[in-house]
Amino acid sequence: MRLLQALSKFAASKSLIRNVRAAFSQTPLTSDTYKVERGNYGEIASEDISIFKDIVGCSHVVTDPSDLEGNNIDWLKTVRGQSKLMVKPKSTKEVSEILKHCNERNLAVCPQGGNTGLVGGSVPVFDEVILSTQRMNKIISIDPISGVLVCQAGCILETANKDLAGHGLIAPLDLGAKGSCHLGGNISTNAGGLRLLRYGSLRGTVLGVEAVLSDGAVLDCLSTLRKDNTGYDLKQLMIGSEGTLGVVTALSILCPQKPASVNVAFLGVESFEKVLKIQQCARKDLGEILSAVEFMDSECMRNVTHHLNMTNPIADCPFYILIETSGSNASHDEEKLGRFLEEVMDAGIADDGTLATDYTKMEAIWGLRERMAEAMLHDGYNFKYDFSLPTDKMYDLVRASREHLKGICKSVVGYGHLGDGNLHLNITCEKYSRDIHSAVEPFVYEWTSRHKGSVSAEHGLGFKKRQYMAYTKSKEEIMMMKKIKQLFDPKGILNPYKMLPDNF
Ligand code: FAD
Ligand code: 2HG
Ligand code: ZN
Numbered sequence: 333m334r335l336l337q338a339l340s341k342f343a344a345s346k347s348l349i350r351n352v353r354a355a356f357s358q359t360p361l362t363s364d365t366y367k368v369e370r371g372n373y374g375e376i377a378s379e380d381i382s383i384f385k386d387i388v389g390c391s392h393v394v395t396d397p398s399d400l401e402g403n404n405i406d407w408l409k410t411v412r413g414q415s416k417l418m419v420k421p422k423s424t425k426e427v428s429e430i431l432k433h434c435n436e437r438n439l440a441v442c443p444q445g446g447n448t449g450l451v452g453g454s455v456p457v458f459d460e461v462i463l464s465t466q467r468m469n470k471i472i473s474i475d476p477i478s479g480v481l482v483c484q485a486g487c488i489l490e491t492a493n494k495d496l497a498g499h500g501l502i503a504p505l506d507l508g509a510k511g512s513c514h515l516g517g518n519i520s521t522n523a524g525g526l527r528l529l530r531y532g533s534l535r536g537t538v539l540g541v542e543a544v545l546s547d548g549a550v551l552d553c554l555s556t557l558r559k560d561n562t563g564y565d566l567k568q569l570m571i572g573s574e575g576t577l578g579v580v581t582a583l584s585i586l587c588p589q590k591p592a593s594v595n596v597a598f599l600g601v602e603s604f605e606k607v608l609k610i611q612q613c614a615r616k617d618l619g620e621i622l623s624a625v626e627f628m629d630s631e632c633m634r635n636v637t638h639h640l641n642m643t644n645p646i647a648d649c650p651f652y653i654l655i656e657t658s659g660s661n662a663s664h665d666e667e668k669l670g671r672f673l674e675e676v677m678d679a680g681i682a683d684d685g686t687l688a689t690d691y692t693k694m695e696a697i698w699g700l701r702e703r704m705a706e707a708m709l710h711d712g713y714n715f716k717y718d719f720s721l722p723t724d725k726m727y728d729l730v731r732a733s734r735e736h737l738k739g740i741c742k743s744v745v746g747y748g749h750l751g752d753g754n755l756h757l758n759i760t761c762e763k764y765s766r767d768i769h770s771a772v773e774p775f776v777y778e779w780t781s782r783h784k785g786s787v788s789a790e791h792g793l794g795f796k797k798r799q800y801m802a803y804t805k806s807k808e809e810i811m812m813m814k815k816i817k818q819l820f821d822p823k824g825i826l827n828p829y830k831m832l833p834d835n836f
Contacts, residue, residue: 355409356401362411374438392420413456424581432548443575445517448509453794457829482584485516501587504531508702516580522572524790529751530623541567543578546821575827577820591658599685600649604727617672624656625751639710646684715759720789754789
């Protein structure tokens with residue numbers, strides 16, 4: 333049995349390597365696809381490699397090009413860098429020594445966590461040194477009384493969540509990439525995800541951050557206090573700064589109690605107006621136990637069932653809503669959700685629906701939503717957007733894009749975190765082309781800006797979206813951000829070509 337398991341693990345890892353290789357050779361270099369010029373940075377020399385080996389140990393400096401393939405290409409297989417070197421530190425001290433050396437030698441650095449980012453921020457553009465946090469995966473402490481988790485930046489979200497469960501706690505965030513993304517990456521992107529409706533943004537739950545600055549100085553803001561009003565809140569600058577201001581090395585985060593009862597309802601409706609109506613009823617009827625409100629359209633359902641061979645548990649409908657409740661009293665919560673379901677069906681707002689109270693059924697329903705990004709990846713080249721919009725306008729953008737791109741694209745789908753006003757617009761085509769790209773952009777950004785939305789609700793700007801920041805932020809805001817960048821990283825070595833737009 334053990335041998336069989338080992339053999340199948342070996343086969344799976346071989347097929348993973350083959351897939352990465354195939355994607356790698358098919359993805360053009362970022363510098364060929366996009367107009368971007370290498371900054372005036374130093375080039376890695378053999379003395380640099382020796383110094384990095386002295387800092388982290390020989391086996392934690394990677395220079396073999398084939399071992400670097402997966403770290404040079406993003407999850408979406410849309411951008412590809414040319415790094416020749418990855419360093420894998422284990423401690424804050426090692427990160428500090430690496431950055432000190434890079435700063436002295438003017439070597440550009442790309443911090444990398446789980447490499448699940450969706451905007452091209454996590455991979456180098458040219459030959460930046462990849463600084464991976466994969467070995468920085470230590471849980472420092474879990475306090476079951478205060479609910480505070482303190483850990484290194486490279487802890488994988490799902491693994492940390494399992495440790496937290498042992499103390500009756502859960503992480504305040506959850507996302508489809510949980511099996512690979514790092515908590516440090518989550519903080520650096522200010523990830524939103526599926527629990528934000530209930531537990532709020534990381535700007536509220538993260539209590540402390542330790543980060544190493546570009547010159548190697550350690551900025552220790554690793555407080556575990558819930559309240560601290562002394563001066564500027566520097567950790568907030570690290571949250572969502574996408575590796576451009578410092579390398580997050582450790583964090584403390586407030587974790588809620590694991591709810592005693594979780595239930596899920598999955599509903600089908602005929603129009604987006606009814607989707608909104610259901611959301612309103614859910615807020616009113618489910619009140620304090622409501623923990624997630626997600627939606628997807630029929631195009632999404634078609635893609636996820638077709639590409640991932642999954643099953644729609646209810647009748648085919650134009651829209652679907654997933655409602656989750658989390659509470660402390662199973663019979664009370666089930667009864668409340670059951671009554672809500674009955675009401676929306678009787679009132680003719682929902683056309684079909686199902687209730688899941690057992691783990692297996694809930695997982696199957698959540699799987700339809702959580703694996704949407706993966707399903708769309710099977711559909712072709714993905715243009716991905718995560719807009720923040722007034723909720724009543726959210727779906728108008730999907731309709732407008734379909735109209736605008738008629739005959740040009742394969743799928744135009746809308747789904748996302750309805751309860752947060754966060755639309756994931758995904759547009760697919762067989763193969764990337766500049767013509768399709770310019771049909772899609774700036775159309776979608778202009779539309780969003782006209783309707784007072786944000787061009788990124790949760791994924792950030794990374795490499796691919798940085799030139800569009802001005803659709804959401806004023807010139808004064810962007811200028812101030814550039815001054816902050818200059819202060820933290822005068823030589824601009826930290827994640828160059830990312831987040832901040834060029835022309836300001
Ligand atoms: P990476 O992808 O490695 O890096 C992301 C950015 O952070 C890069 O700019 C990188 O340079 C920087 N960075 C990483 N680690 C550090 C560090 N220690 N210090 C400084 N900078 C660092 N995002 C959401 O917000 N909500 C979702 O629901 C969601 N769902 C997803 C589902 C799937 C299937 C996938 C593939 C992605 C999803 N994402 C989502 C996007 C992504 O998972 C998140 O942005 C996540 O927070 C990235 O974490 P990571 O460790 O993979 O970071
Ligand atoms: C999600 O909510 C993620 O599933 C990914 O943010 C969204 O792939 C996307 O467009
Ligand atoms: Zn999302």
